Amino acid sequence: DTGVSQDPRHKITKRGQNVTFRCDPISEHNRLYWYRQTLGQGPEFLTYFQNEAQLEKSRLLSDRFSAERPKGSFSTLEIQRTEQGDSAMYLCASSLVARYGYTFGSGTRLTVV
Amino acid sequence: RKEVEQDPGPFNVPEGATVAFNCTYSNSASQSFFWYRQDCRKEPKLLMSVYSSGNEDGRFTAQLNRASQYISLLIRDSKLSDSATYLCVVNSAGGGNKLTFGTGTQLKVEL
Numbered sequence: 001d002t003g004v005s006q007d008p009r010h011k012i013t014k015r016g017q018n019v020t021f022r023c024d025p026i027s028e029h030n031r032l033y034w035y036r037q038t039l040g041q042g043p044e045f046l047t048y049f050q051n052e053a054q055l056e057k058s059r060l061l062s063d064r065f066s067a068e069r070p071k072g073s074f075s076t077l078e079i080q081r082t083e084q085g086d087s088a089m090y091l092c093a094s095s096l097v098a099r100y101g102y103t104f105g106s107g108t109r110l111t112v113v
Numbered sequence: 114r115k116e117v118e119q120d121p122g123p124f125n126v127p128e129g130a131t132v133a134f135n136c137t138y139s140n141s142a143s144q145s146f147f148w149y150r151q152d153c154r155k156e157p158k159l160l161m162s163v164y165s166s167g168n169e170d171g172r173f174t175a176q177l178n179r180a181s182q183y184i185s186l187l188i189r190d191s192k193l194s195d196s197a198t199y200l201c202v203v204n205s206a207g208g209g210n211k212l213t214f215g216t217g218t219q220l221k222v223e224l
Binding site for chain 1: 145156
């Protein structure tokens with residue numbers, strides 16, 4: 001499969017727990033993006049990597065959120081001390097050149113109970 | 114004001130109808146424009162890029178008006194399988210290469 005892979009597909013966690021999601025981009029893509037989407041809304045930008053460098057972070061990315069992309073390959077998004085408001089679909093996307101659009105993974109659906 | 118604005122719909126149309134979606138964007142320096150399609154509980158998928166000269170892909174036609182900061186998508190001879198949410202997407206200059214998505218317009222094609 002040469003698409004963008006995300007793991008897990010679904011995650012249910014109790015409030016206050018930490019969760020980590022993984023994204024494997026298309027291998028030749030050097031740009032990787034994380035977005036969050038809630039019901040009835042479009043995806044909202046969280047952060048962006050070019051190779052291993054995190055070049056931009058949204059104001060939405062509070063101190064409880066951290067993302068890494070070691071060695072410029074896969075990326076992880078960690079949420080510490082989860083809150084119910086963190087419940088959403090977390091989407092990863094990758095691209096070679098942004099002006100040609102992104103390819104999204106299937107997303108990780110997080111439910112905080 | 115949101116960077117990308119769309120009418121959320123839903124647009125309920127009969128099969129075979131022509132339907133048009135509109136979108137406006139606020140950043141006049143925006144450089145690239147797209148329409149994405151998103152099925153229920155699935156990831157967004159690139160439908161087509163939008164160029165100033167207008168472009169067509171089968172039953173789908175996209176137009177860009179830079180002066181009015183307006184993007185449109187026309188679907189002709191709509192099919193049941195066209196039922197989805199259509200997201201207007203803009204890549205803004207100086208935006209760090211990120212894409213900004215509208216809230217999406219929901220289309221329901223009915224028999």
